[in-house]
Amino acid sequence: MSVAVYIAVMAVTTYLIRVIPFAAVRGKIKSRFLNSVLYYIPFAVLSAMTFPAIFYATGNVITSVIGTVIALVMAYFNLPLIVVALTSSAGAFIASLIIGGIS
Amino acid sequence: MRHGIPIMLGYFSVSFGFGVLCIQKNLSILAAVGISVTNLTSAGQVAGVEVIAASGSLIEMILCQLVINLRYSLMSLSLSQKLDPSFNLMHRLFAGYGVTDEIFAVASAQTEPLTPAYMYGLILTPFLGWSSGTLLGALAGDIMPASVTAALSLMLYGMFMAIIVPPAKKNSRVLFAVLIAAALSVVMHYCLPMISGGFAIIIAAVIASVTGALFFPVTDENNGEEKK
Numbered sequence: 001m002s003v004a005v006y007i008a009v010m011a012v013t014t015y016l017i018r019v020i021p022f023a024a025v026r027g028k029i030k031s032r033f034l035n036s037v038l039y040y041i042p043f044a045v046l047s048a049m050t051f052p053a054i055f056y057a058t059g060n061v062i063t064s065v066i067g068t069v070i071a072l073v074m075a076y077f078n079l080p081l082i083v084v085a086l087t088s089s090a091g092a093f094i095a096s097l098i099i100g101g102i103s
Numbered sequence: 104m105r106h107g108i109p110i111m112l113g114y115f116s117v118s119f120g121f122g123v124l125c126i127q128k129n130l131s132i133l134a135a136v137g138i139s140v141t142n143l144t145s146a147g148q149v150a151g152v153e154v155i156a157a158s159g160s161l162i163e164m165i166l167c168q169l170v171i172n173l174r175y176s177l178m179s180l181s182l183s184q185k186l187d188p189s190f191n192l193m194h195r196l197f198a199g200y201g202v203t204d205e206i207f208a209v210a211s212a213q214t215e216p217l218t219p220a221y222m223y224g225l226i227l228t229p230f231l232g233w234s235s236g237t238l239l240g241a242l243a244g245d246i247m248p249a250s251v252t253a254a255l256s257l258m259l260y261g262m263f264m265a266i267i268v269p270p271a272k273k274n275s276r277v278l279f280a281v282l283i284a285a286a287l288s289v290v291m292h293y294c295l296p297m298i299s300g301g302f303a304i305i306i307a308a309v310i311a312s313v314t315g316a317l318f319f320p321v322t323d324e325n326n327g328e329e330k331k
Contacts, residue, residue: 003130003131003134003155004134004137005161006151006154006155006161006164007134007137007138007141007151008141009161009164009165010138010141010142010147010148010151010164010168011138011141011142013164013165013168013169013172014141014142014143014144014147014168014172014175015141015199015200017168017169017172017173017175017176018172018175018176018179018199018200018202019179019195019196019199019200020176020179021176021177021179021180021183022179022180022182022183022195022198022199022202023183023192023195023196023199032320032321032322033316033317033320035177035321036312036315036316036319036320036321037312037313037315037316038173038174038177038312039316039321040276040277040280040311040312040315040316040321041170041171041173041174041308041312042146042174042204043267043270043271043277043280043281043284044280044281044283044284044307044308044309044311044312044315045146045150045170045171045284045304045308046146046263046266046267047263047267047280047281047282047284047285047288047307047308047311048284048285048287048288048303048304048307048308048311049146049149049150049153049260049263049288049304050260050263050264050267050285051285051288051289052288052289052292052293053260053300054257054260054264057253057256057257057260058253058254058256058257059253060253063253063254064257067254067257067261068257068260068264070261071257071260071261071264071265072264072268074261074264074265075261075264075265075267075268075269076268076269076272078269079265080265081113081116081117081262081265081266082116082262083265084261084262084264084265085116085120085257085258085259085261085262085265086258086261087261088257088258088260088261088264089254089255089257089258089261090254092253092254092257093250093251093253093254096250096253096254097250100250
């Protein structure tokens with residue numbers, strides 16, 4: 001299947017999700033349960049996407065895990081997004097050089 | 104418009120990571136930018152790229168976007184209550200495209216009713232940051248040596264960690280949902296490999312969120328903290 005078809009389907013779905021309530025619906029969602037589910041969804045989605053994919057992100061499990069640990073520690077100390085991302089990548093890159101140097 | 108500038112800077116770096124990821128998954132630069140321009144959402148786009156890379160079905164793509172982006176419905180719903188009377192259907196059809204977590208957060212913090220001009224200004228700068236970041240990330244992914252792009256492909260996941268770890272540290276309900284989602288995703292990956300990536304994300308996220316909602320229902324209206 002062509003990539004363009006995927007992108008079109010993806011774009012239309014995302015657009016409709018946003019626009020239908022914006023253009024049509026009036027009134028608020030009262031259900032506490034539904035509101036709670038919607039509150040957790042972003043965190044749960046990001047978590048499910050990160051694990052276990054992050055362990056394979058670089059194509060090498062060892063450098064990926066080193067990057068993962070750095071990201072965890074940096075995020076734990078509330079460092080900004082870009083700092084967490086760059087130190088994690090840099091750590092994995094240095095690790096790959098060291099591994100490459102040994103083997 | 105200036106309200107969008109801090110959002111733009113954040114989007115630029117996240118979308119740079121997205122651009123690198125697309126190249127890693129063998130998508131073209133044009134496809135990467137095309138996805139960003141038409142979708143303007145990080146989590147949904149990454150899951151979408153996974154589906155494309157795995158040659159998943161279109162049903163899987165629709166379900167994936169529906170689950171991951173369902174929260175936008177709630178945000179649009181909430182913003183629809185704050186719109187200025189000058190916001191006619193035409194404006195709603197255009198501005199609805201730009202409802203993201205951060206834009207929602209800024210827009211809903213305004214005390215004045217939202218005019219179309221305000222919303223377009225607020226959406227424009229983040230949109231530019233998101234598109235140009237994707238383009239540069241994809242270009243970088245294309246020209247840099249494989250060892251560098253391999254390391255850079257960690258960027259996006261690193262940012263996801265930076266988004267989920269601080270609230271999970273502060274709030275045990277969020278930690279609970281995050282751990283369940285991660286555990287289910289890992290179990291499905293290793294024990295149930297016939298479930299494709301997109302579906303695994305949907306299943307893990309829905310079970311984790313429903314479990315969280317059953318055990319720890321949210322009382323306040325605070326939906327903030329999460330990033331796009």
